[in-house]
Amino acid sequence: MVLERVKQLAQQVSNTVAPAHPFDPLSSLEIEAAVSILRAKHGKLYYNAVTLLEPPKAEMLKWLADPETTPRPRRVADIVVITTDGKVFDGNVDLTEGKVISWKETPNVQPLITMEDLNAVEEVMRKDPKVIEQCGLVGIPAEEMHKVYCDPWTIGYDERFGNGVRLQQALMYYRPHVDDSQYTFPLDFCPIYDANKREIIHIDVPKVRRPLSKLPANNYHVQSIEEMGGYRTDIKPINITQPEGVSFKIQNRILEWQNFSVHIGFNYREGIVLNNITYFDKNENKTRPLFYRLSLAEMVVPYGNPEHPHQRKHAFDLGEYGAGYMTNSLSLGCDCKGSIHYMDAEFVNRAGAAQTIKNAICIHEEDNGILFKHTDFRDDSIIVTRARKLIISQIFTAANYEYCVYWIFHQDGTIQLEIKLTGILNTYAMNPGEDTKGWGTEVYPGVNAHNHQHLFCLRIDPNIDGPKNTIFQVDAAQGPGEVGSAENFYGNAFYAKKTKYTNPIEAMADYEGSTSRSWDIANESKINPYSHKPVAYKLVSREVPPLLPKKDSLVWKRAGFARHAVHVTKYSDEQLHPAGRHVPQTSGEPSMGLPQWINANPQAKIDNEDIVLWHTFGLTHFPAPEDYPIMPAEPMSLLLRPRHFFLRNPALDVPPSYARTPSQIAAGKNGCNCKDKASVQV
Amino acid sequence: MVLERVKQLAQQVSNTVAPAHPFDPLSSLEIEAAVSILRAKHGKLYYNAVTLLEPPKAEMLKWLADPETTPRPRRVADIVVITTDGKVFDGNVDLTEGKVISWKETPNVQPLITMEDLNAVEEVMRKDPKVIEQCGLVGIPAEEMHKVYCDPWTIGYDERFGNGVRLQQALMYYRPHVDDSQYTFPLDFCPIYDANKREIIHIDVPKVRRPLSKLPANNYHVQSIEEMGGYRTDIKPINITQPEGVSFKIQNRILEWQNFSVHIGFNYREGIVLNNITYFDKNENKTRPLFYRLSLAEMVVPYGNPEHPHQRKHAFDLGEYGAGYMTNSLSLGCDCKGSIHYMDAEFVNRAGAAQTIKNAICIHEEDNGILFKHTDFRDDSIIVTRARKLIISQIFTAANYEYCVYWIFHQDGTIQLEIKLTGILNTYAMNPGEDTKGWGTEVYPGVNAHNHQHLFCLRIDPNIDGPKNTIFQVDAAQGPGEVGSAENFYGNAFYAKKTKYTNPIEAMADYEGSTSRSWDIANESKINPYSHKPVAYKLVSREVPPLLPKKDSLVWKRAGFARHAVHVTKYSDEQLHPAGRHVPQTSGEPSMGLPQWINANPQAKIDNEDIVLWHTFGLTHFPAPEDYPIMPAEPMSLLLRPRHFFLRNPALDVPPSYARTPSQIAAGKNGCNCKDKASVQV
Missing domain, CATH: 2.70.98.20 (Copper amine oxidase, catalytic domain)
Structure with a gap:
């Protein structure tokens, strides 16, 4: 049954009309194929990463130089898994041949924390009796545990726990209302979560306690702005259009x-x-x-706060x-x-299924002001050329x-x-009148941003x-010779060292x-x-x-x-x-x-x-x-x-917005005209 | 007659419906009024500058605090002239009262070089026999003097001439064709121009001569680009419109x-x-x-070139x-x-008339990408707000x-x-194979850009x-205490000193x-x-x-x-x-x-x-x-x-492009919608 599925997926992959470019990220099909191949051999695994192993550079350079006759580099998946008993394996699966080409346990390491890993902590934390106890100590009754949140971070490194156990530290917050920004209500203690056991194994509690702030929330959501006098109404739209399409x-x-x-x-x-x-x-x-x-x-x-356990941040x-x-x-x-x-992005999830983030990459152009300009003061001959830029972008959210x-x-x-x-x-609790000691700033009463x-x-x-x-370090340097010397009489010599x-x-x-x-x-x-x-x-x-x-x-x-x-x-x-x-x-x-x-x-x-x-x-x-x-x-x-890469400004052949030469001016001719009809004078 | 005109202008000025703001530049009328007042008293003068003398700050702060009841600061013109016999006078004319309030010769100074001063040099230079001789020496026949150009620069300071005589140095160039960029054909000698005598008084000639380059031009004008294969044809227009007008x-x-x-x-x-x-x-x-x-x-x-006379640059x-x-x-x-x-700009010319540079200042808005954004990883609540910027700009051309x-x-x-x-x-001549000694770069054969x-x-x-x-210098600094010390155990302390x-x-x-x-x-x-x-x-x-x-x-x-x-x-x-x-x-x-x-x-x-x-x-x-x-x-x-100026992000009330709260998501409601209808997916 599993082998059937493997063959079927391999078939689908190789049937793809355009074979993947060797640099292409693994497709959903390829991710699933890799997982199926592993699953057939090793059974249930928790997948941490299934990603493209880029071809060896030497091989790839040959292929790029001559893609027609050079063999296409094979598609290989680079895989990290955690076994059901918490071991870490690194492996490679050859997708072209449909086989595992390396598979090895890697001891004493922890692979990265996935979004699923992160999302698992809050629920566990809320039910933990010791966390509930600590919440009580800072002023949160047990029935309000649904208002307690945490940003689970990797633990950095904590010498008390080493790297044998997979850990996260839970930076703790509270929301009076579900829509309130929790960062205004940081809690002063820090539970530590064991990802394999799925439980809180320790809580770091500071010597000086800082009860929950009772101050008003400090929000940015729409309702809060409306309550503070509403939004600005004087921003007129700017429309940016490309009626003839894009230039890429x-x-x-x-x-x-x-x-x-x-x-x-x-x-x-x-x-x-x-x-x-x-x-x-x-x-x-x-x-x-x-x-x-x-x-x-x-x-x-x-x-920069040296107080324990902030060094872990x-x-x-x-x-x-x-x-x-x-x-x-x-x-x-x-x-x-x-x-x-x-462009979308495709990843594996913990269970081994492919998942897609739609619109992960944005590609667009923008006008970029003046590319170059010169006016001759003596005759008003001129060239002015506008610049364009192309932007490939992504945005990622790392907790806060x-x-x-x-x-x-x-x-x-x-x-x-x-x-x-x-x-x-990222914020931490502080008591009224507490000294930040310069390691942070009180950005709102009771809120210390380190x-x-x-x-x-x-x-x-x-x-x-x-x-x-070859890499050269380039430093602007004064020339040799003191002021008054023959070689540097006026003292103005300088060069690129x-x-x-x-x-x-x-x-x-x-x-x-x-x-x-x-x-x-x-x-x-x-x-x-x-x-x-x-x-x-x-x-x-x-x-x-x-x-x-x-x-x-x-x-x-x-x-x-x-x-x-x-x-x-x-x-x-x-x-x-x-x-x-x-x-x-x-x-x-x-x-x-x-x-x-x-x-x-x-x-x-x-x-x-x-x-x-x-x-x-x-x-x-x-x-x-x-x-x-x-x-x-x-x-x-x-x-x-x-x-020194080009012989001249490589953008000389970007059409100018306006240009005219001395001879055109002398002959009473107009230059080439500005094409930007969308601009208006107000 | 002159006094008549003065009175008439003063009348016109005071009749202006809205009196000038005390910070407003002098209007054409005010410039002409100031000149008329001076002319009535001192006759013919060459005007170097007639500009607003901004009101004393103490007086101005009072007026700004209470413009209704505080007397409006008077309008005063700050004036620099050169007399017909080459003396420099600085003076102030009270335009409100129509009188000269200070007038003083300033010895041993040279006021700035105006565009008229700059434009005067080339014609004189071309006719100067010694310049013609030098042109001949570098390979330009006398009948080609109309192809010889110069960028007149201030002389900086040349100890041989001091500051008693008003001087410019002429950086010399040649244009094979009137439309060629002269900067590819720099000449190796440097005439010095006396602005009062209107003649060349000296020529600096280097020890090593560098004949005129016979290489092809290196141009950027339209015809040259057409000849090198033409312009790019794949840049599609980007239209930027504000159908509801501007926000300022x-x-x-x-x-x-x-x-x-x-x-x-x-x-x-x-x-x-x-x-x-x-x-x-x-x-x-x-x-x-x-x-x-x-x-x-x-x-x-x-x-940075220490060789004489480049220190003057x-x-x-x-x-x-x-x-x-x-x-x-x-x-x-x-x-x-x-x-x-x-906005236009108004200046005096040498003769004392007002002149206008149309559209000297540009004021416009631009979209500026993301102003702020946050997504909560646990619930997908989100806010994303786009930024706008306002730009007040000018472009000035300083010779090259x-x-x-x-x-x-x-x-x-x-x-x-x-x-x-x-x-x-700015370029200077170099011989084939000449060593720039690191003071410049050969950007094109025979062209040394310093x-x-x-x-x-x-x-x-x-x-x-x-x-x-008060000004504070702020330096990022490591905290005290070595790694392992009680105060900085993990060595991560840092602060703003x-x-x-x-x-x-x-x-x-x-x-x-x-x-x-x-x-x-x-x-x-x-x-x-x-x-x-x-x-x-x-x-x-x-x-x-x-x-x-x-x-x-x-x-x-x-x-x-x-x-x-x-x-x-x-x-x-x-x-x-x-x-x-x-x-x-x-x-x-x-x-x-x-x-x-x-x-x-x-x-x-x-x-x-x-x-x-x-x-x-x-x-x-x-x-x-x-x-x-x-x-x-x-x-x-x-x-x-x-x-630390504001209590919070002062842009919180900029309307978001999109926002939704956890409670809206939980209730299955959409958030506020993105308003940018002009964007399209391609």
């Missing part, structure tokens, strides 16, 4: 737009994955590779929960505006916070990553005119604001014929705080990737997750992921090699009342800009 | 939008000036002052040319898109470069200054709940990227009732390179404002121009403007006082071929964000 083409998951081509992948963990980004260069009359793969690979959100939202699993189903005109193309992720393509060849932070501050950082790790797998690339990274130890680098530090991802074997410099893309990133938790601290040990703004490693198919494959409950001893890989070969040659650049950026957030009860989106952004 | 109101020059009110001024020098910015706070049910005045007050563009585009005088007349749909409100200046207001109370750099690189910085000085005259404010500036010496501060340094502009006498911290606006600025020319260098001496990211001074009506009132040909001995003011009273009390915060920001530009022949716009941005 999508075939399967390959997007083409303004000379760019990119395969749009998605997985449960990183969310959007951009593969095989190329640019058609008119000058060279060829398609030039830029990046083999771009993704947000990890993040960590350390909180340092979520790895990607490695511990998954930016894919937590992604929103997006709505037209709410999340994105204009002419939108959506939302992360809006925008991968933005620009006509001048720039690729931008913008992240907007919104949602709700200081925290959002540190993201961008994984850049470059392919700048080929896979062999470039430092080549030759091994991963040299490449562990911090940001330096005083030199406007940036990093060139260069191909030393291809020289720009004009500037005589290697073709490159420059990483320009200005929101790069250091990890504030100290060296050898718990977070420092667990989040090795966040110790430096930049790490560089030699490419390896296995190295995707800079804090390790299984992040929850890692102790940081040893540090998983990046530090491990670098320690294994600290003198690896990384210049003119196939390399990966890991960039940690983000921001430090000291909350203020303006961030509450819901936070206005705070954007941050970084750029990958072509430098 | 403008009365005279006072703009009201989303609780903000701001008076929009404009002058020849700073361009846009924003006065009396206030915010209507619903919680307090009152209008709260934010900033008395915001403007770009100065900038400097030092070039360090334009102060505001103080030496004027962001108002150089401002573009903007076009609908080209420069700005949507429903646009324009364009600066697009966007003052952006956000619904969450944030004020953003965005600047986009576009236009054309390294440079764009350093802007933002003048912030705060009024955070009143004029008495705040340092109060009490005098201007302490307040000379640099940017520090490693602490994500920001600056709070606080009112210590008003405490946020929730957070118990002073109400404040935070300056968040991340593009803050130091001045790269060395200490005691020519640029360092002349551009005192650029020595630090931040200076703070006690307010003075006279202190508007941080590099001095008359900038051209200042030697920097002594340094004018900020260093002078600070030296005059280095221990001035600046906490809880009426103060001005001067912020220098910008970027360092190492050119690349992608920037040529015309540069894709490079944006940079800074924020003034309310922190």
Whole structure:
């Protein structure tokens, strides 16, 4: 019966008219096929992840170079399960051949916490007698347990429990009314949940108790705004339309737009994955590779309150929960505006069935103001050209916070990553008059929002005119020679000081604001014929705080990737997750992921090699009342800009809105006209 | 006859139905009235500037507080002239009373170079025998002098000539065809022009000669793009419409939008000036002052090539040319898109007549993506609200470069200054195979684009709940206590370290990227009732390179404002121009403007006082071929964000696109609906 179903699914998969692109995420059918194959062999399992194992890069590069005659890389599912008795297995299933190709128990790890894992805690917590007792102590009667909520977080790492038991910590809240924002009513104790036993095994209770706030709610829902005087009525609609349609083409998951081509992948963990980004260069009359793969690979959100057990608040939202699993189903005109193309996301659930998040990815264009302009002051000759950008986006909700992720393509060849932070501050209870000691801010009476950082790790797998690339650190520097010297008489000399990274130890680098530090991802074997410099893309990133938790601290040990703004490693198919494959409950001893890989070969040659650049950026957030009860989106952004890559501005052939030359002016002719009929003067 | 005209104009001015707001720029009538009054007394003068002398702040604050009963501040014109024999006079004319109230010769200064001054040079240069001789030496025959062009720049400061003679340096170019971009054909010598004599008085000739390039042009005009394969044809229009009109109101020059009110001024020098910015706070049910005045007050563009005479390239585009005088007349749909409100700018010309730049200021709204969003993972309750921004912008052309200046207001109370750099690189000639020595980049064969910085000085005259404010430097800092200590056991403690500036010496501060340094502009006498911290606006600025020319260098001496990211001074009506009132040909001995003011009273009390915060920001530009022949716009941005200013997110009452509560979901009800009917799914 099971084997029957397996064969049937395999048949369905291979019958698909267009075979999947090797970078395509697993389809629902493929997920179910993988599960069926495993089920036939191993029976009942709890599925943590069934995702595409991307083909080995060497194989994939061959196929991309010549897809017609090269064998298509096989489809392989990368699988994590928890057995019914709580063991973790990692395995691979070859979907092309319909067989398990690896299967291994992985001891002493905890795979990430899925949405199902998260959703299981609240019900258990509400029924736990010790939790009910604690609720009573802070002023909540037992009959109000339905008003008690929790945001279940991974436990981070708690040395009392280690990683042998699968745990979550329940950050506790109360809602006077079901529609009230619970974050205004934080409770002061913290139950710990055992996911295998499905019970509360411990409660952390602070020495100083903080009874439930009796103050009014602080809400943002419609009724609350109506009660506070109602909504603004003076915002007139802005309509954005594309009557002739969009300027991009999508075939399967390959997007083409303004000379760019990119395969749009998605997985449960990183969310959007951009593969095989190329640019058609008119000058060279060829398609030039830029990046083999771009993704947000990890993040960590350390909180700055040293009081126990707040040190456990340092979520790895990607490695511990998954930016894919937590992604929103997006709505037209709410999340994105204009002419939108959506893509769905498909995941496995705990039971092994495929499930779909509709509209997980939004693809749309926006006007982007002026692309370039110049007026000649002497004759009024002019060109003004408007810019367009293309945005591939997702939004994921990590309990209280939302992360809006925008991968933005620009006509001048720039690729931008913008992240907007919104949602709700994580809050903790405080007594009237209590001193926050500077570790947090009282954003509303009785509500302490702790200081925290959002540190993201961008994984850049470059392919700048080929896979062999080199990273140069670039610092703006004063020239040699004092003022008055022959070489620098007026003292104005300055230049771009470039430092080549030759091994991963040299490449562990911090940001330096005083030199406007940036990093060139260069191909030393291809020289720009004009500037005589290697073709490159420059990483320009200005929101790069250091990890504030100290060296050898718990977070420092667990989040090795966040110790430096930049790490560089030699490419390896296995190295995707800079804090390790299984992040929850890692102790940081040893540090998983990046530090491990670098320690294994600290003198690896990384210049003119196939390399990966890991960039940690983000921001430090000291909350203020303006961030509450819901936070206005705070954007941050970084750029990958072509430098010495093109022979000239690659957007010169974007039609101008208006242009006229000196000879046209002299001849009394108009220039080419502005085409934007939708604009009006008021 | 003259007196007749004066009386007539004065009559016209006072007959104006709505009297000018005291912050309004001088109207054409007022400019002509001022000129007539002077002309009657002093005869023929060459007018350099006739602009509003803003009323003394003390007087103005009184009037703003109670405009009904307080006497209206008088209208005064601030005037700079050059006499027919080359003397400089500064004066004030009281337009209300129709009389000259001050008139004084200012020796040893040169007022800024007007567009008329700039335009005069090329014709003289072309006829100069020595220039013709030099052109011959680099390969341009005398009959081609009409193909020789120059960008006249202020001379900066040249110790050989001092400041007694009014000079410009002519950066030389050639155009094979009148429509060719001259910047591909730079000439290697540099004539110096005497504006009083109207002749070339000297030519700087380099030791190594660089003959005119014979290479093909590198153009961006329509015909050149057509010849290189034509324009892209795959960009579909994006129409942006506001069928119900805009959401702002403008009365005279006072703009009201989303609780903000701001008076929009404009002058020849700073361009846009924003006065009396206030915010209507619903919680307090009152209008709260934010900033008395915001403007770009100065900038400097030092070039990094130490070879003579390139040290002279360090334009102060505001103080030496004027962001108002150089401002573009903007076009609908080209420069700005949507429903646009324009304002004109009125200036004096050399002869003393008023002239108008139509559409000098653009005011429009844009959709700004998500303002805030939260989804509750447990029940799918949701709110998503879209943001709107209002933009007050101008674009000015400084010879080769364009600066697009966007003052952006956000619904969450944030004020953003965005600047986009576009236009054309300043270029110099180079021989085939010549080494740039790192001081520039060969962006096209024979074309050397020198390294440079764009350093802007933002003048912030705060009024955070009143004029008495204090600046705090804010650095993200690790908490005390080593890992394992009782106070910081897990090593995760961090906090916002705040340092109060009490005098201007302490307040000379640099940017520090490693602490994500920001600056709070606080009112210590008003405490946020929730957070118990002073109400404040935070300056968040991340593009803050130091001045790269060395200490005691020519640029360092002349551009005192650029020595630090931040200076703070006690307010003075006279202190508007941080590099001095008359900038051209200042030697920097002594340094004018900020260093002078600070030296005059280095221990001035600046906490809880009426103060001005001067912020220098910008970027360092190492050119690349992608920037040529015309540069894709490079944006940079800074924020003034309310922190502890409001009791809660001030944008909570912006109508959501979609919202539903847990109780609505439980009852099977829809939430409020998304109103953006213009969006479509493709």
